Amino acid sequence: MNRAYLGEFEEIVLLTAAALAGSAYGVALMHEITERTGRPARLNQIHSALQRLEEKGMVKSDMSEPTAERGGRRKRLYTVTAYGERTLAQIREVRENLWSRLAKPFTIALEI
Amino acid sequence: MNAPHPPSWADKLLSLFCAPHLLESVLGDLHEEFDYQVGKVGERRARLQYWREALGFLKWRYIKRQKSCYPFTFLLSHDMIRNYFTIARRTLAYNKVYSFINVIGLSIGLAAAMLILLYTKDEVSFDQFHANNPNIYRITNKYISPAGKQVGVMGNTGYVAGPKFAAGVPEIQAFVRYHGHRNDIKKGNEIKSEEIFRVDSTFFSVFSFPLLSGDPKTALREPRSVVMSEEMAEKHFGSKNVLGKTVLMKDSFDKDARFEPYTVTGVARKSPQNSSIKFDILIPMVIGPGEIQRATNWFNTFMNTFVLVTPGADMARVERKMNLVYNADAKEAIKEVAEKYGMKDKKQYTLQPFTDMHLSAELPSDNGLVGHSDPKLTYILTGIAIFILLIACINFVNLTVARSLKRAKEIGIRKVVGSGRGQLIIQFLGESFLLCMAAFIFALVLVELTLPTFNQLSNKALDLSYLFDAKLVAGYMALFLATGLLAGFYPAIVLSGYNPVKTLYNRMQLSGKNYLQTSLVVLQFSIASFLIIGTLTINSQFNYLINKDLGYDDEHLIMVEKSNLTREQVHLLKQELEKDPNIIAVAPKNGGRWNTMGKVNGDTEIQFTYETVDPDYLPAIRVPVVKGRNFSPAFPADSTRSVLVNEAFVKQAGWKDPIGQIVDFWYDNAKYSVVGVVKDYHFADLSEKIGPQLFTMKPGNAYGRFFVKIKPGTETTSLRHIAETYTRLFPLNPYSYKFMDDENMKRYESEAKWRQIMLFGTVLTIFISCIGLFGLATLAAERRNKEVGIRKVMGASVASIARLLTSDFLKLVCISFIFAFPLAYYTIDKWLQNYPYRISISAFTFLQAALLAVLIAFLTVSFQSVRTALMNPAKSLRSE
Numbered sequence: 001m002n003r004a005y006l007g008e009f010e011e012i013v014l015l016t017a018a019a020l021a022g023s024a025y026g027v028a029l030m031h032e033i034t035e036r037t038g039r040p041a042r043l044n045q046i047h048s049a050l051q052r053l054e055e056k057g058m059v060k061s062d063m064s065e066p067t068a069e070r071g072g073r074r075k076r077l078y079t080v081t082a083y084g085e086r087t088l089a090q091i092r093e094v095r096e097n098l099w100s101r102l103a104k105p106f107t108i109a110l111e112i
Numbered sequence: 113m114n115a116p117h118p119p120s121w122a123d124k125l126l127s128l129f130c131a132p133h134l135l136e137s138v139l140g141d142l143h144e145e146f147d148y149q150v151g152k153v154g155e156r157r158a159r160l161q162y163w164r165e166a167l168g169f170l171k172w173r174y175i176k177r178q179k180s181c182y183p184f185t186f187l188l189s190h191d192m193i194r195n196y197f198t199i200a201r202r203t204l205a206y207n208k209v210y211s212f213i214n215v216i217g218l219s220i221g222l223a224a225a226m227l228i229l230l231y232t233k234d235e236v237s238f239d240q241f242h243a244n245n246p247n248i249y250r251i252t253n254k255y256i257s258p259a260g261k262q263v264g265v266m267g268n269t270g271y272v273a274g275p276k277f278a279a280g281v282p283e284i285q286a287f288v289r290y291h292g293h294r295n296d297i298k299k300g301n302e303i304k305s306e307e308i309f310r311v312d313s314t315f316f317s318v319f320s321f322p323l324l325s326g327d328p329k330t331a332l333r334e335p336r337s338v339v340m341s342e343e344m345a346e347k348h349f350g351s352k353n354v355l356g357k358t359v360l361m362k363d364s365f366d367k368d369a370r371f372e373p374y375t376v377t378g379v380a381r382k383s384p385q386n387s388s389i390k391f392d393i394l395i396p397m398v399i400g401p402g403e404i405q406r407a408t409n410w411f412n413t414f415m416n417t418f419v420l421v422t423p424g425a426d427m428a429r430v431e432r433k434m435n436l437v438y439n440a441d442a443k444e445a446i447k448e449v450a451e452k453y454g455m456k457d458k459k460q461y462t463l464q465p466f467t468d469m470h471l472s473a474e475l476p477s478d479n480g481l482v483g484h485s486d487p488k489l490t491y492i493l494t495g496i497a498i499f500i501l502l503i504a505c506i507n508f509v510n511l512t513v514a515r516s517l518k519r520a521k522e523i524g525i526r527k528v529v530g531s532g533r534g535q536l537i538i539q540f541l542g543e544s545f546l547l548c549m550a551a552f553i554f555a556l557v558l559v560e561l562t563l564p565t566f567n568q569l570s571n572k573a574l575d576l577s578y579l580f581d582a583k584l585v586a587g588y589m590a591l592f593l594a595t596g597l598l599a600g601f602y603p604a605i606v607l608s609g610y611n612p613v614k615t616l617y618n619r620m621q622l623s624g625k626n627y628l629q630t631s632l633v634v635l636q637f638s639i640a641s642f643l644i645i646g647t648l649t650i651n652s653q654f655n656y657l658i659n660k661d662l663g664y665d666d667e668h669l670i671m672v673e674k675s676n677l678t679r680e681q682v683h684l685l686k687q688e689l690e691k692d693p694n695i696i697a698v699a700p701k702n703g704g705r706w707n708t709m710g711k712v713n714g715d716t717e718i719q720f721t722y723e724t725v726d727p728d729y730l731p732a733i734r735v736p737v738v739k740g741r742n743f744s745p746a747f748p749a750d751s752t753r754s755v756l757v758n759e760a761f762v763k764q765a766g767w768k769d770p771i772g773q774i775v776d777f778w779y780d781n782a783k784y785s786v787v788g789v790v791k792d793y794h795f796a797d798l799s800e801k802i803g804p805q806l807f808t809m810k811p812g813n814a815y816g817r818f819f820v821k822i823k824p825g826t827e828t829t830s831l832r833h834i835a836e837t838y839t840r841l842f843p844l845n846p847y848s849y850k851f852m853d854d855e856n857m858k859r860y861e862s863e864a865k866w867r868q869i870m871l872f873g874t875v876l877t878i879f880i881s882c883i884g885l886f887g888l889a890t891l892a893a894e895r896r897n898k899e900v901g902i903r904k905v906m907g908a909s910v911a912s913i914a915r916l917l918t919s920d921f922l923k924l925v926c927i928s929f930i931f932a933f934p935l936a937y938y939t940i941d942k943w944l945q946n947y948p949y950r951i952s953i954s955a956f957t958f959l960q961a962a963l964l965a966v967l968i969a970f971l972t973v974s975f976q977s978v979r980t981a982l983m984n985p986a987k988s989l990r991s992e
Contacts (some may be wrong), residue, residue, distance in 0.1 A: 025137070025141070027148070030145070031148075042168055044169050044174075047141070063137075076137035
């Protein structure tokens with residue numbers, strides 16, 4: 001395999017960050033993930049996933065302008081890099097490839 | 113209304129641990145989430161959640177610090193190190209006085225501590241060199257009163273204990289009796305009295321004294337053999353190679369003894385300095401079997417007996433067995449002695465480890481064993497050493513720190529031009545270690561220089577090489593590291609952490625109220641004034657002791673020892689000596705000090721000092737008879753019927769009319785009547801109260817010395833006359849004389865030693881305290897340079913400015929008295945209790961000490977104050 005390994009949670013964080021398009025930061029990601037996936041995420045998990053992604057070069061971060069709601073603290077905003085985007089696309093491709101090979105996709109059974 | 117706040121402790125915890133580059137976003141997220149949750153689930157649960165979330169961030173991932181993106185600077189680059197040395201040299205050279213006192217102060221403290229360490233090490237190492245330790249013991253005994261209380265202990269024994277115990281107790285492998293004696297040695301026509309020791313042949317197998325020549329096993333086997341120290345062999349024969357040669361010797365005290373040849377069977381190496389047994393001549397102990405058989409000899413106590421016990425033996429059992437042997441063997445004698453002398457106390461034998469003797473207060477090494485020292489002295493010395501070291505180290509730290517505040521700007525500049533914190537730490541710690549090392553080296557030099565004087569003071573033969581011992585070296589290394597670290601800590605860790613902008617723009621506000629400095633000065637001066645009071649008290653007590661009227665006239669009084677001086681010899685001696693008109697009186701007396709007891713008022717026992725004199729004795733020493741009369745040749749019956757007693761005796765006996773009272777020596781079946789009362793005089797030294805004293809002329813008691821009173825100013829001619837007469841009359845006795853007033857001075861040698869040690873400690877403490885004070889005053893004066901300038905411009909006088917700068921420190925010195933005085937009062941009061949004749953504690957002593965301390969502090973501080981006050985204000989105000 002010639003792409004970097006991405007954990008399942010990391011993949012979710014990366015995808016969500018891509019979805020939030022430039023306004024992704026800790027709390028926003030947490031709320032989004034909790035809402036969309038129904039799984040409770042904790043802040044330190046999000047932060048460590050973001051750190052790992054940043055180390056792998058799939059996201060990059062910048063500090064925002066200070067906001068009053070955070071006691072004047074700045075946010076660290078994450079944007080997905082081209083490498084990150086490519087990795088996501090690859091993952092998707094692999095999945096779809098595998099799905100397409102199913103003779104009887106489960107969705108049929110579910111429709112009955 | 114306040115908006116709910118997240119728990120501040122959690123924030124603090126996070127800011128402490130979390131890496132700075134992550135902290136902001138983490139805290140921001142946490143706070144945002146908290147606000148959200150407060151709205152959702154309420155404040156209480158939000159807080160709980162906040163804690164849970166915050167604690168989730170305590171992971172290595174968030175704690176790990178970010179790597180600097182700037183290039184790494186070499187911590188130990190060659191050029192920088194050279195620069196550090198240059199700067200260190202320049203800062204030291206910039207203020208030479210300060211650097212000098214700083215280093216010297218620490219050196220002196222260290223040197224004092226090293227000396228005292230040497231001393232204590234030597235004390236503790238006493239007698240440790242014997243290979244048979246810890247199995248060598250000394251036979252000691254204690255006395256138990258009928259009530260079961262211990263009433264006394266005794267470290268000495270007689271001839272019997274050693275052989276009987278060795279025979280009766282299987283665990284006792286060997287015994288050595290060690291009896292100090294004097295022998296006259298003849299070399300050509302010259303006769304000299306030398307101290308010798310009579311020992312058992314097991315001496316060299318129990319103790320480890322190496323022989324230069326001779327066989328340690330057989331050296332003391334033959335009765336006429338002698339083992340000499342190398343020094344003695346050198347002195348007597350002029351060579352160390354003397355095996356097989358003969359010496360003519362005889363007992364100094366036995367009047368029938370004749371000179372007999374002794375063969376040298378061994379030459380021993382000089383006894384180690386830290387040995388309780390120090391000998392020049394050893395001869396075998398020859399005792400007739402009769403002495404061992406006589407059971408009353410169990411009660412003799414005139415020498416030391418040592419035993420070698422099987423390793424690992426149960427000492428309590430050995431002691432029990434010893435007492436069984438004693439009680440069985442001495443059964444009759446115990447009864448006999450109890451009847452004859454009315455001894456009610458039970459005697460019990462015990463064993464004392466050989467290595468404990470030297471520092472034992474209760475059972476000291478005595479009777480031929482030498483060098484015993486008071487453990488108290490060791491404690492006090494150690495205390496003084498710790499004080500001095502403490503003051504010196506804190507001084508060093510304090511001065512270095514105070515000094516480094518001036519270098520805040522240097523640190524700022526260094527940081528601006530790119531110095532890392534690590535480099536600053538290395539620089540400042542290195543500098544303080546360098547200073548510390550200089551102090552250590554200097555201290556070693558100081559110790560080497562002062563060691564001879566210290567040896568003389570402490571009566572030791574210490575050597576610097578003692579210090580090179582793994583533990584001591586480790587101790588000094590620890591001290592070195594601690595001092596260097598403490599002194600370098602502040603500038604290295606604290607100052608290097610400051611923002612350069614702060615150190616460069618703001619004036620560092622580090623002066624203010626410096627509690628460390630002020631309390632140190634108070635502590636220093638408390639100790640110093642405590643020691644001053646101690647020294648003053650010891651000094652006046654010492655002067656009191658040596659100047660106190662002893663009740664008799666010891667000036668121009670010569671004492672000459674002559675064993676077994678008979679009545680006829682005294683008669684002849686008087687005739688011959690009094691031919692010289694410069695000799696006023698000649699009076700014989702018993703040798704040594706005799707104590708005995710008698711009964712008065714029928715059945716009351718009274719203990720007293722027993723003096724055998726003749727009618728000339730009391731007039732010779734100018735002691736008046738206050739009631740009745742002196743012995744007199746006009747009453748020939750005096751020698752067999754009459755005694756004189758002193759006033760203390762009369763008081764204790766409770767007599768209203770002492771003349772004619774009877775003193776009953778019941779054990780000798782002799783009764784004497786009192787014919788006169790002698791005025792009390794200090795026949796013993798002043799650490800003793802004048803006790804009952806009784807004078808007799810009993811013909812059976814031998815004289816052991818005589819006193820000669822001479823006219824003032826005729827010392828040379830009289831001494832020559834006495835020496836000539838003595839050698840003519842007693843050619844076989846060694847001649848030596850002593851002046852009584854010198855002898856009386858010598859009795860207070862221990863006080864003299866105390867005085868010297870206290871003086872030494874005081875001077876050192878004061879000196880080091882002054883160094884600290886001087887340094888602080890210098891820095892304070894520099895700091896207030898501008899203030900002084902402004903004051904002068906506004907019209908303050910030099911005197912008022914000097915007063916201003918000085919009074920700060922003098923106040924501290926005065927505060928120190930509050931701590932020092934009560935403590936000093938308590939201590940000297942305790943110490944003076946040891947003396948029955950003592951000075952009273954006067955307020956004057958305290959006043960003196962206070963004045964002295966203030967004066968010293970004033971002189972130290974005022975030098976700097978006056979200098980600062982005299983400075984031209986234009987100069988101090990212009991510089992910035």
